[in-house]
Amino acid sequence: MATAALSAHSFARSVTSALAQPRGHPSQLQQASADHDHDEPATMDDLMLALATLDTEIQSTKAQVYKKLLANYSAFSESFEYSVELKDKIDELLTQADNMTAQTTDPEASDGQAHTTTGLRQTVMSALVNHHEISYKVQESNAILGGLDHLSRIEDILTQYENCMDAGKILQAGHCIQQASRTLAQPPSAGVASARITRSLTEQCSQMTEAIDQMLDELVAGAVHTEIHDTGSAYNFALSLAYTIDVPALALPRQRAGSTPGSIRWHELIRALSMLDVARDKLRPLQRCLIRDLLQPLIQSHDSAILNVDFSGDYAAAQQSSIVLSTKPGQAQGQPEDLFSNVRKVFEFIYRGIFLHGYSSSEFNSEDDSSDTEILTHFIGRNIAKESCAMISKHYLSKIVPTDIEGLRGFGSIATAAIQFEDDLIAMGFLTEADKELRDFVESIEIHYTNHKRDTLLKAGRAVIMNDDFRTIQVKDLDKDDDLEKDQGGWGRISDPETALKDSSISVKSKTLVDMVLSTLNGAGSLSEAASPHLYQATRSLIDLYRALMPVHHARTLTNVPALAILFYNDCMYIARELEKIPARMEDGIPGMDDVQYEDVIPALKTLARKWLGIQVQKQREELMESIAEAEGFYDCSAEGNYAACERSMKQVVLVFKHLGKAWRPTLSPTTFYSILGRLLDDVVKRVIKELENLTDISERESHKLAALCGLLFECEDQFDLAGPLVETTMGDDYNDEDPIHYFVPSWEKFQQLTDLLELSFAEIMTRFRAGQLHMFSELELSHLVCALFADTPLRQRNLEEIEHGHPMPLPRGPK
Known part of the structure; x- marks a missing residue:
């Protein structure tokens, strides 16, 4: 496969892309290297071609840049020229600023010429000074x-x-x-x-x-006219208020001559007083007059008061208003409830006739402030109203507080009238809702009733306690109609011998006090729980008053008159007894109290009774001891003069006993009578026995005389003749028909034996000793008597030895 030609742009992009790729994982780099190993290496021709292409691109880019520069040259030239022009202007401004600075800071010219030039600063400073x-x-x-x-x-x-x-x-x-x-x-x-x-x-x-x-001041005095006539038997008061007042001519610093002030209306005068903030001071005489001369006589003599008010209600047409009060003590004119009606008329007159409530005037009642009626009612009328309510409470309500339950029930109409009257004063603004003196009084009428009842009770009780009337009454006569006394167990008390007063006498005053207590407690049953305990406390106060006053006010009488002292003892015990019955009489208690008890008062009464009984008994004991002391120890009573003195002494003792018996027997209960008399007689015979035992040598003649003197005391024995049934009742099965005097006078038997010993022979004395009849004497006492009565002989010595061996067992007194 033939190698494709690589353009300069393709080469540049490939280089740029390779440089822009991020670093990857080594495995990725290895993979990329492996991929690159499969590309064919570039030849020299390829490189040269790429360089040529790159150069062409650079030249093209430069041409484009030059073209852009040439297209924007004009704008750049204008901007440059503008910037140069702007620089020149800035330099000019800086030069001007430098010149102005030089002129401001340097008063001399900058060229150094010899003339003086005022600088800008000096000019500015001069201008500022002139401006100031x-x-x-x-x-x-x-x-x-x-x-x-x-x-x-x-x-x-x-x-x-x-x-x-x-x-x-x-x-x-x-x-x-x-x-x-x-x-x-x-x-x-x-x-x-x-x-x-x-x-x-x-x-x-x-x-x-x-x-x-x-x-x-003169205007107020000219507006208010008062007349008072008080003769003691009649009272007349008249107040008239002129609504048109002549203004007096006053001497003013700048006043024109011949001025005629004319007159002023009452509302204008009030407005002036309020505005000048002198209404309270200027109307204070009127306020005092209304309280002192009108309201006070009206409230105090409300039952004989006649009130006339003259005010039509049309202030604008009226020339004056008036109010007239007439009272004549002793001549009732109306019902008690009329008081609130009359006092209300007075306040209505003040509100409408003086403060002009209801009169509309922009000068009189300002819209911005409170009306003058409100101001006067608050600052002046409120004082009058509060004083009036206080006087009604003091001079009327407090004096008609009921004294009995029926009166308390009938108090409702007066309470209603009082509350309504106070509400009317609040409605008129004379009082606030917080002022409720009359309401508080009538709503607390039960408390006032109890306070009044307490004061009345204590006053009446004090009069009873303080009087010198000690008339007596038999307790048995009082107990005839008392169911609790008929069935003593019915009221659950423990029988106290001291309060067993059935056969005794008490004073009428103690009975009166008991009746007052019972009557008060019975009245408390009709009251509320808040009020009834006050009456209970009042009865306690009455008893406390009795305990405090009787021993002080009647101290001399109770001390010097034995019968009255004993009567006081009975009175205290009787009151204590009757107080003990009260829980049974009031089984349901009284409202607010579950049980009516006098647990702390009763012991105090009994303690007081015993105290004064003890005082009287001690006084009589001292008198008896003084009488015995006049015998001078019965020494040598065989002499006529000594015997006469001893006889007078013993007769005086007998006389005192008979007097006490006569005074105390009708008063004391039998038990108390015999007990007290027995204690006194026992003390007497003990003293006589002691005196006789102290004699050391008694002749036969003297012995007979002493026996005769002792025989005089036997006259006291008849005081106990009637005590047999009482002793029998008290002793029960232990009673053996003995002489009752022995029960109350423990030393009487010893005294009898001593009297016999003075007359008996030595043999008879020893016979009684051996029979156990002299057991009340100690061996020492018998030995001393024997030595005093008989001469020292062998017989006396043998008998003394027998006596010293002790008493034989006393003989029994026979069957019971």
């Missing part, structure tokens, strides 16, 4: 013109003020004063503010403000 001077003069002129304009405006305002004052136009004059004050407070410059004329105008404005303030 001219601007300052302009500003100064403007300030002068502004100050003159400012002062001119003030002058015009003051002139307008004078014209308004001359015409009696107080409202417009007030506007002028406000405007002048605002203008003076905003001067256009500090120079104007410190100028003399400004100070003069400010002082003149202040004088005019004082003048209008004085005029407002």
